[in-house]
Amino acid sequence: MTGRLRALLRLFAVQGTWNYERMLGVGMGYAAEPLLEDLKAVDPVRHGEAVVRSAEFFNCNPNLAGLALGATARAEYEALPGAQIVRLRTALCSPLGAMGDELFWAGLVPALIGAALVGVVLGAGWWAIAGFLLLYNGIRLWTGYWSLRTGMESGMRVGAAIGSSWLPRAIERVGPAAAFAIGAAIPVVSAWYLKPFGFSAGVGAAGVLMAGIALTRWFSPFLTTVRFALAAMIFLLVLRRVGV
């Protein structure tokens, strides 16, 4: 197995040692190890320094971490000053975090989940769930491969490579798709649950829905929807207990 493939596989566990001090740092160091192996024979001192730098503080979206990993590994082989590599790593944290979060957590995941929910309700069952998993993981695998390759090919010019890539355009497109899919899923799922109960039960659930939206907005951030749900259930049980 090549060093690059091992690094790619290790990137799937890049958040394994997540903590509030170094965040993804140690996970990045773990993924960097196979990439830096050849440096050990060429320049052992530089290799030791590179390993230290690879495990320092770092944070970004895990699916785009390969861009930073590849770029910094290449910079180590080009023997660029350590301070410059640290600056590159630091500079990549925010954009890779923001772009990856927009693309995956606020885009791709809700878009595919919304579509899967509609599929499940319309009777696709397992197919909808399998489709979600296959599509998401296919895109994610390809993105991981592309990230590492692009990072290793562009080195210190990784910022320009990201700017001219498919990434910004994909982020623009996936957001509306996510909004549409979730927008479609909510009424479909509502009908799926509420139809068997009849009209009056539907009105009751709608009342809980409206109260939930209003109260969690007024008392945010203390009152989350989970807390609201648990409080409403306890309230209901108390009411039933006293005979209301």
Next chain:
Amino acid sequence: MSELSSQVVLSLLVWGTLVGLDLVSVPQAMISRPLVAGTVAGWLVGDVEAGLRIGVVVELFALDVLPVGAVRYPDYGPATVAAVALGAGSPWELSLGLSTALGLVLAVLGGWSLQTVRRWNARAIQRRAAALAAGESSAIRRLQYGALLRDAARGMILTLLGLVLASGIKERVLLDRQTAVALTLVAIGSALAAAVNGAVRSSGRKARLKWLLAGAGAGVLLAVLA
């Protein structure tokens, strides 16, 4: 739950552990999404319908979470597995409310346990600070494997706790039909509130909001036709 065989309980425990690991540590393949975790758990206990119904309702709560940066969030995966174990074998109209309540409590506990594991990871790193400063790759590997083990243990304990609670609730808590249905309706209404909150917050006030409204229109049409 009480009538589940030890083989099924073991498979739920393994599934809950994998799902717990998937949330953050490895491989983030989205098997921890309640929709997936719940449906597979339903299949394991022989009641896919319960898995789907509970998975979808917890998924609506999960849509209110945007796991960006260092944000703290509930762990819905193992929680959904335990919720399905509780709801399996009963009509979903009667069991969904209680199952969702158990799932939400466990999800909150799961979020708290995630913070604990993260603090333990930080302590482990501090203990190996000298080795890290010396550039020892073996120290990085040990930290990584140790952290993965801690998270796997977290997922397993959370699932086990959920299964024990599910068993206790199934044996001891008896709700009359009206209360059980009302609890289910409260769970559905709250879950929909969570999904709407998440969708509106993500959409903001720009073009994305128009797409959300267009999607809602299409969804209403589908719901009427379906």
